[in-house]
Amino acid sequence: MKIRILLLFSLMLLLRLNSYAETYKYRVTLRDKSLTAYSLDRPQEFLSERALERRHRQGIDIDSTDLPVCKTYIDRLVEQGGEYQMQSKWNNTVLMLVHDEEIAERFRQNPFVVDVRKVWVSPDTVFPRNKDRKKEITNKWKKTDDYYGVAARQIKIHHGDSLHLAGFRGEGMHVAVIDAGYYNVDKMKFFRKLHILGTKDFVNPNSDIYAEHNHGLKVLSCMAVDMPKVMVGSAPGASYWLLRSEDNDTEQPAEEDYWAAAVEFADSVGVDVVNTSLGYYSFDDASNNYKYRDLDGRTSLMSRSASVASKKGMLIVCSAGNSGASSWKKITPPGDAEGVLTIGAVNTDGVNADFSSVGNTADGRIKPDVMAVGFHSGVAGTNGGISYGNGTSFASPIFCGLVTCFWQACPWLTVTELIDVVHRASDRYEYPDNIFGYGITDMWKAYRIGMDMKNN
Structure with a gap:
């Protein structure tokens, strides 16, 4: 009897140890796409009609970066013991999960492989998700006298209300939000008018994206809420893709791979504008941390991807970061990318928030680009009521x-023209600096400049 108990205990211990066995993810950079099954003559096989129309409208050609990664190469990596996770066609990389680090050495032996880098180790702790999240919802709020409610100053500081009054509220525009999760968005009255085009989780495809972190909820609310006299966002008429690339359980370079896959997905379905309030300069393993010299728009995978997205005709709008009062101080990738709008924070009086990260880039480009209200910003709370946030x-x-x-x-x-007009319509255009960039943008002035460009 004792022997049986001992054997049972040993088996349970072995199973427990196995359950904590580490797994790894490697970013495998491939040499070429010579064995691709796709052709530039048949772009509709990998890009939607809306994505093709956006390129056509801006005079952008389809090129080899648009071709998906070669499946033949992926199949070989799978044969060698890897589990395919996702790809970045723009960077010609694949993310592979392995249970034994020796498998990475097999990857390196392939003639079609340029580089193999470990970007993720399974974390020791995974934060539990709230199974009773829906019980938090109260959907209670107080009305104000202003049409925009608690969002009034953050809209009007840019004369955004003039754009809205002229009939431009985002209708017909597709916006992708790439963030950490959209906690309780599916149950809030705030979002009943919201047109969601779809959701996709690049961290865990099997997750409930509405049970993940609440950061994306608050970010989305700044744009999409349409509750007059309570809160009206900056683009209440737009349609939205809700994408998740941030892993709240850990901080590792693989999150850049998730983001790259997410922004490429956004491109493929024809998104016009992407908001990403994410950025990375430090990781759980400090050896992966970025240095100031890396803020060149080319070192970070995320920044490279953001720059390519711009060249594909999407506007990328990203947060500058919240390190202004810390030892790092600088913007965080992808805020250093070329061809994107990087946004710093001011209060409702236009005074810069001390936490707002500063520029410039390592190669001397002006960053942040412009400023918006990020101190005591009106946002949706997790209970479906009003809250406030800084950042x-x-x-x-x-x-x-x-x-x-x-x-x-x-x-x-x-x-490119859009970003130039935004700069020109900002109050520090003649004397930009590394704190305010070009300053606070007058969106009605931008509209008048845009109309002049059309008429002239």
Whole structure:
């Protein structure tokens, strides 16, 4: 009897140890796409009609970066013991899960592999999700005298209300939010008018995206809430994709791979504008941390992907980061990317928030680009009521929604032209600096500049 108990205990211990066995994810960079099954002559096989139309409108050609990664190469990596997770066609990389680090050495032996980098180790702790999240919902709030409710100042500081009054509220525009989760969005009255195009989780495809972190909820609310005299966001008429790339359980470079896959998905379905209130410069393993010299728009996988997205005709709007009062101080990737709008934070009086990260980039480009309200910003709370938040995480979507409405009003502008007009319509355009960038943008002025460009 004792022997049986001892054997049972040993078996349970073995199972417990196995359950904690580490797994790893590797970013495998491939040499080429020479064995691809796709052709540039048949772009409809990997890009939607809306994505193709966006490129055509801006005079952008389909090129080899648009071709998916070669399946033949992926199949070989799977044969060698890897589990395929996702790919980045723009960077020609694949993310592979392995249970034994020796498998990575097999990957390196392939002639079609350029580099193999470990970007994720299974975390010791996974934070539990709230199974009773829906019980938090009260959907209670107080009305104000202003149409925009608690969002009034964060809209009006940019004269965004003038754009809205002119009929530009984001209708017909597709916006992707790439964030950490959209806690309780599915149960809030705030979002009953929201047009959701779809959801996709790049961290855990089997998750309930509405049970994940609440950061994305608050970010989304800055743009999408449409509850007059309670809260009206900066683009209440737009349609939204809700995408998750942030893993709240850990901070590792694989999150850049998730983000790259998410932004490429957004491109493929024809998204016009992307908001990302995410950024990375430090990780659980400090050896992966970025340095100031890396803020060149080319070192970070996330920044490279953001720059490519701009070249594909999508506008990327991202937060500058909240390190202004810390030892790092600087913007965080992808805020250093070329061709994106990086947003810093001010209060409702236009005074910069001390936490707002500063520029410039390592190669001397002006960052942040412009500023928006990120101190005491009106946002939705997890209970479906009103809350307030501090961070460039909220400055970014507030401005993202307004620039979405501006692009709706001036659809003839390319991404490059759009960013230039935003700079020109900002109050520090003549004397930009590394704290305010070009300053606070007057969106109605931007609209008038855009109209002049069309007429001239």
